[in-house]
Amino acid sequence: MAFGFLGLLNYEITVLTALIPPLIIVIGIPNCIFLINKYQQEIKEHGNQAKSLQRVITKVGNATLMTNLTTASGFATFIFTDSTLLSEFGIVASICIVSIFLLSLMIIPIIYSYLPVPKDRHLEHLRKRWIGTFVDWTERMVKENRIAIYITSLIVLVISIIGMYQIRVSGSLIEDMPKSMQFYKDIKFFEESFDGIMPLEIVVNTKSKKGVSKAKTLKKLDELESHIIETPELSRPMSIVSIVKYTKQAFYGGDPEFYDLPTTYERVGISTLLDDSGGDAMLMKSYVDSTANMHA
Numbered sequence: 001m002a003f004g005f006l007g008l009l010n011y012e013i014t015v016l017t018a019l020i021p022p023l024i025i026v027i028g029i030p031n032c033i034f035l036i037n038k039y040q041q042e043i044k045e046h047g048n049q050a051k052s053l054q055r056v057i058t059k060v061g062n063a064t065l066m067t068n069l070t071t072a073s074g075f076a077t078f079i080f081t082d083s084t085l086l087s088e089f090g091i092v093a094s095i096c097i098v099s100i101f102l103l104s105l106m107i108i109p110i111i112y113s114y115l116p117v118p119k120d121r122h123l124e125h126l127r128k129r130w131i132g133t134f135v136d137w138t139e140r141m142v143k144e145n146r147i148a149i150y151i152t153s154l155i156v157l158v159i160s161i162i163g164m165y166q167i168r169v170s171g172s173l174i175e176d177m178p179k180s181m182q183f184y185k186d187i188k189f190f191e192e193s194f195d196g197i198m199p200l201e202i203v204v205n206t207k208s209k210k211g212v213s214k215a216k217t218l219k220k221l222d223e224l225e226s227h228i229i230e231t232p233e234l235s236r237p238m239s240i241v242s243i244v245k246y247t248k249q250a251f252y253g254g255d256p257e258f259y260d261l262p263t264t265y266e267r268v269g270i271s272t273l274l275d276d277s278g279g280d281a282m283l284m285k286s287y288v289d290s291t292a293n294m295h296a
Contacts, residue, residue, distance in 0.1 A: 001099060005092050016089040020096055027071060028100040034060050035108045044123045053109045061105050068101040200234065212240055218261055 002020040006013060038060040042052035075097065078090025141149065177184045202224075206217055221241045228237050245259050248266060252258040 002092060002096050005095055005099075009088075009092065011088045011092065014085055014088070016085050017092055020089070020093050023093065024096045024100050027068070027097055028104060031064050031068070031101055031104040032108060034064055035104060036112075039108075039112060040118060040123055040126060043118050044126055047117065049113070049117050053113060057105065057109060064101060064105070068097055072097040202237075215261075215264065215267070218244060222261055 002017070002024055003013070006017055011017060035056050039052050039056045042055050043049065046052075072094040075090050075093040078086040079094075081087055081090075177187075204212075204217075204221065204224075206212055206214075208214075211217055218241055221239060225237050225239060225241055228234050241261070244261060248262045249255065249259045251262075251266070
């Protein structure tokens, strides 16, 4: 179901959306348990199948509807974030939660309407004493030991808050790397000697086919590169803009004064020259995807 909605909405399977199927299973199974258990309790009480199914839908259905709607609403809050990943996750998760509830509410009564009435051996689990004993104990604790429950809850809350402040945020990229590998030792050397280095990759989605090759896009990317160069914490970037500038410089015999974005007329001449020579397709693939839409 989850992957079906992802396909219908043209979303990709990401780290977050890949979690939706097990999430739906966790939410959907309790719905089925509530409905089936209520059906069996009604059968045990009066034995009328039609009446039992009706009460399952009217009583348990209403309760589970509210719980599923509140759960779906909670995930739907991700829709209003600025992150595309979170927004897509919220949309698909909320749709799937409501859908799995509707499916369970409709399919389970339909299936049981065609099945024979459960026999006594099928309802044996409803007569287990330990379940009733546990429920009675819980009810007695709530009624007679309210102060103890309040104090225990407060203690748990305080411990939880203390534990939250013990969390240490770590952004190290090498924690999961094999400690015996040479590259791990090399990275540790850079961390200890030069306060560490970290690659920074920026992906620009032009949202149009061959959008990277447009002059307007290249100009904006050039402005971004200039801003990165002015940032002392970052080194000089390499991108499709650099390749285009190097191409123009090479077109003019390697003159450094022509290390700049080509004009419209220059682009025509350079493109013709590259087509005749075969171009450097492999180098372009390092920075642009197959549709010339995404730029890294």
